Amino acid sequence: IVISSPSGTGKTTICKKLLEFDKNLHLSISVTTRKKRQNEVDGVDYFFKSKDDFFQLKSSNSFIETALVFENYYGTLKSEVLDKLSDGKDVIIDIDWQGTRQIHNKMKEKLVKIFLLPPSLKELERRLSNRASDTKKEINFRMSKAVKEIKHYEEYDYVLINSDLNDTFNKILKIIDTERLKIFRQTSIKKFVSNLSYS
Numbered sequence: 001i002v003i004s005s006p007s008g009t010g011k012t013t014i015c016k017k018l019l020e021f022d023k024n025l026h027l028s029i030s031v032t033t034r035k036k037r038q039n040e041v042d043g044v045d046y047f048f049k050s051k052d053d054f055f056q057l058k059s060s061n062s063f064i065e066t067a068l069v070f071e072n073y074y075g076t077l078k079s080e081v082l083d084k085l086s087d088g089k090d091v092i093i094d095i096d097w098q099g100t101r102q103i104h105n106k107m108k109e110k111l112v113k114i115f116l117l118p119p120s121l122k123e124l125e126r127r128l129s130n131r132a133s134d135t136k137k138e139i140n141f142r143m144s145k146a147v148k149e150i151k152h153y154e155e156y157d158y159v160l161i162n163s164d165l166n167d168t169f170n171k172i173l174k175i176i177d178t179e180r181l182k183i184f185r186q187t188s189i190k191k192f193v194s195n196l197s198y199s
C-alpha cells in the first residue's frame, strides 16, 4: 500500500496511527541520504546513510525503487517489502510519485496506491512552518515541490483530501479492508469454496 502526498500533509502521522491500529501492517523504513532531523531516530524513521553507502546498496540490487527527492536520495529496500510480504504482513510504503511508478511497474495490481491532498496550499504552508525543523528556504522549496507532486494524483487508485486526520485515517482503514477482500488476495478462498459441498 503506497501512500503519497506532498510533505506536511499528515502522511507520517497517519501511517504511525495505522501501525498502532492494525498489527498486520508493516511500515517500510526507507534509506535516505538526507540529514537526520532532530526528532528522528536512525533505523526507526529512516536508515540514514552516506551517498557512498546508498550507491553501494543500489549496485548490490537491494532496492525496489530509488528516487532523488529534494536533492537527497531515497530508496525502498527489498528486505523492507518483499520479506515482510512473505511473512504475511501488508506493507505500507510512504514514498513519492517517482517511486510509486517504479513499484507499480513491478507489482501492477498488487499495489494499492493512495494519494493524500492538503485541504489548501495555505494550510500546507502553515503545517510546514509549524515543523520547526525546516528552515524558511527549505519550506519554500517544499512548497514548490508540493505543487509538482500534486499534479501526479491521477496516477493513484484513491485520492483523499486530508482536512481531518481521524476522518482520513478511517477512510484509509476502509480502503485496506476492501482491498483485502479482493478475490486474488483471498488465497484460501478456493479451498473454502470447494469444501462447500451439499449432499
Ligand code: 5GP
Residues within 6 Å of the ligand: 004, 005, 006, 007, 030, 031, 034, 065, 066, 067, 069, 070, 074, 075, 076, 094, 095, 096, 097, 098, 099, 100
Ligand atoms: P522527508 O524527507 O520529508 O521525510 O520526505 C520527503 C519525501 O520523500 C516525501 O514525499 C516522502 O514520501 C518521500 N520518500 C521517503 N522515502 C522514500 C523512498 O524510499 N522512495 C521515494 N521515492 N520517496 C521517498
